[in-house]
Amino acid sequence: xxxxxxxxxxxxGQEKAVDDISFxxxxxxxxxxxxxxxxxxxxxxxxxxxxxxxxxxxxTVDDLNIADHSLDVRRKIGYLAEHNPLYLDMNVIExxxxxxxxHGLENSGLRGRIKDMVELCGLGDVRHKDIGExxxxxxxxxxxxxxxxxxxxxxxxxxxxxxLDPNQIVEIRSLIRHLGRQKTVIFSTHILSEVQATCDRVIxxxxxxxxxxxxxxxxxxxxxxxxxxxxxxxxxxxDAMQDLFPKFRSIENVEKAEYTGxxxxxxxxxLHTVKGxxxxxxxxxxxxxxxxxxxxxxxxxTSLEEIFHKLTTIDDHKN
Amino acid sequence: xxxxxxPLRNTGIxxxxxxxxxxxSPVAYVVIVVFLAIIGYFHTNNLFLMNIASMRxxxxxxxxxxxxxxxxxxxxxxxxxxxxxxxxxxxxxxxxDVEVVAGKFLAAWVLVGITLAPTLVYYVTIAFLGDIDNGxxxxxxxxxxxVSGVYVSVGLLASSxxxxxxxxxxxxxxxxxxxxxxxxxxxxxxxxxxxxxxYLGTDFHYQNIARGVIDSRDIVYFLSVIGLxxxxxxxxxxxxxx
Numbered sequence: 017x018x019x020x021x022x023x024x025x026x027x028x029g030q031e032k033a034v035d036d037i038s039f040x041x042x043x044x045x046x047x048x049x050x051x052x053x054x055x056x057x058x059x060x061x062x063x064x065x066x067x068x069x070x071x072x073x074x075x076t077v078d079d080l081n082i083a084d085h086s087l088d089v090r091r092k093i094g095y096l097a098e099h100n101p102l103y104l105d106m107n108v109i110e111x112x113x114x115x116x117x118x119h120g121l122e123n124s125g126l127r128g129r130i131k132d133m134v135e136l137c138g139l140g141d142v143r144h145k146d147i148g149e150x151x152x153x154x155x156x157x158x159x160x161x162x163x164x165x166x167x168x169x170x171x172x173x174x175x176x177x178x179x180l181d182p183n184q185i186v187e188i189r190s191l192i193r194h195l196g197r198q199k200t201v202i203f204s205t206h207i208l209s210e211v212q213a214t215c216d217r218v219i220x221x222x223x224x225x226x227x228x229x230x231x232x233x234x235x236x237x238x239x240x241x242x243x244x245x246x247x248x249x250x251x252x253x254x255d256a257m258q259d260l261f262p263k264f265r266s267i268e269n270v271e272k273a274e275y276t277g278x279x280x281x282x283x284x285x286x287l288h289t290v291k292g293x294x295x296x297x298x299x300x301x302x303x304x305x306x307x308x309x310x311x312x313x314x315x316x317x318t319s320l321e322e323i324f325h326k327l328t329t330i331d332d333h334k335n
Numbered sequence: 336x337x338x339x340x341x342p343l344r345n346t347g348i349x350x351x352x353x354x355x356x357x358x359x360s361p362v363a364y365v366v367i368v369v370f371l372a373i374i375g376y377f378h379t380n381n382l383f384l385m386n387i388a389s390m391r392x393x394x395x396x397x398x399x400x401x402x403x404x405x406x407x408x409x410x411x412x413x414x415x416x417x418x419x420x421x422x423x424x425x426x427x428x429x430x431x432d433v434e435v436v437a438g439k440f441l442a443a444w445v446l447v448g449i450t451l452a453p454t455l456v457y458y459v460t461i462a463f464l465g466d467i468d469n470g471x472x473x474x475x476x477x478x479x480x481x482v483s484g485v486y487v488s489v490g491l492l493a494s495s496x497x498x499x500x501x502x503x504x505x506x507x508x509x510x511x512x513x514x515x516x517x518x519x520x521x522x523x524x525x526x527x528x529x530x531x532x533x534y535l536g537t538d539f540h541y542q543n544i545a546r547g548v549i550d551s552r553d554i555v556y557f558l559s560v561i562g563l564x565x566x567x568x569x570x571x572x573x574x575x576x577x
Contacts, residue, residue: 097423
């Protein structure tokens with residue numbers, strides 16, 4: 017169930033919320049939609065789910081244009097909206113029965129799906145409670161159960177883990193991973209580790225435009241700046257700057273070395289190295305030759321956080 | 336399913352959900368009790384003070400009571416969905432806006448019917464006690480049901496225009512009141528327009544039917560106003576698409 021978005025543009029009054037966005041989602045792919053608040057993630061999702069019409073551009077879901085086959089498209093999509101709208105005066109079973117029947121489920125088919133969803137989303141204990149009495153985490157699960165009740169081929173989840181505690185976040189992520197094996201999933205988030213943990217592909221959008229598109233690994237290698245190696249060592253020396261510092265500078269591929277301070281005999285350094293090079297081995301050998309005791313030796317590659325920060329703030333300066 | 340079954344089924348789902356939520360909340364009970372208390376008062380006046388075996392006062396005052404309670408029934412129908420965001424949920428289900436409007440309209444209309452039903456007891460008691468003219472009673476009930484249909488559809492329209500229930504109530508009440516008053520303000524209307532204005536008022540047609548004369552022209556009037564209000568409600572729901 018592939019989704020194709022072409023030149024999508026949406027205005028709210030004078031303001032351009034989505035600016036000429038194009039992307040594809042392949043069947044069975046988990047796409048993470050990343051961006052700061054107000055970047056246009058939610059608007060794009062609302063258009064794909066047929067809630068809002070675009071000002072320009074087209075969206076097709078499984079070759080069905082959302083403008084011409086709105087009802088058919090809506091049948092294929094399971095949607096969890098941003099603030100997870102629920103009928104608070106219904107209990108969990110009633111709510112799932114209502115949303116399921118709106119998707120054409122009936123009788124034993126409906127009952128079976130409700131049972132599956134209650135089990136899958138861990139709603140067994142609260143199934144006869146009014147939704148208004150449930151905690152945020154449970155409400156979010158009810159929202160997810162609602163989105164999956166008709167076993168849709170496409171799942172669109174707008175910030176599915178917002179408001180959940182860390183354990184619940186892990187559960188929901190593994191649920192998304194599990195579902196992503198058969199289904200096409202688009203989900204938005206502003207938590208970066210979530211994208212790294214769950215997505216096959218990431219699209220970063222900022223101010224209505226796509227600023228990066230690729231697998232988490234691709235983005236990391238494309239946007240990698242200099243890498244750093246942190247070294248902590250024990251060495252008997254009266255003047256660390258004089259004795260140790262030049263030795264690090266002499267290592268091949270080290271562009272810059274910083275002395276980060278000492279605690280007695282312990283000295284810390286941060287080395288900036290050339291992209292893609294690994295100098296840890298040289299440092300280890302150096303330590304052996306010099307008779308230092310290595311306490312820490314770690315290499316750090318630019319994280320998605322930094323890429324994200326770079327991409328979304330550079331744009332701010334441009335405007 | 337055949338093409339016609341799907342819309343009917345969807346309308347039925349919305350209808351049952353709305354009717355159930357009326358009875359799961361105090362709304363239905365408050366409405367029924369208030370209506371019966373007020374109408375009961377006029378009915379006993381009719382019976383014990385005036386010693387007349389008729390339901391004339393009941394049918395005279397019921398539209399006035401409807402004026403207040405029907406906008407209260409309809410005010411939350413769409414405005415609440417707008418406010419809580421569940422309209423987005425409904426709008427992304429494979430569901431036409433017209434099915435949503437029809438289901439909600441029918442649920443509120445049936446609630447009015449349920450409210451009206453206990454007054455049949457009045458009819459039975461009067462029929463025991465004296466000679467009652469059945470024509471005006473049947474006409475009265477048919478008329479009341481049609482008038483309430485107009486009020487419900489207009490109230491639903493008001494509810495679709497705002498996300499604030501109080502605004503929906505006041506606006507719904509004003510619209511109902513306007514329809515109720517049209518044939519009573521004819522002295523202020525230029526003479527060439529009086530018949531048009533009179534024709535547009537609900538009470539004019541209601542009085543016709545309540546006399547026991549069920550004329551197709553009156554029925555057509557009621558059904559067209561209901562149809563128009565519901566169409567406008569559908570358009571108002573589609574407003575996000577503009």
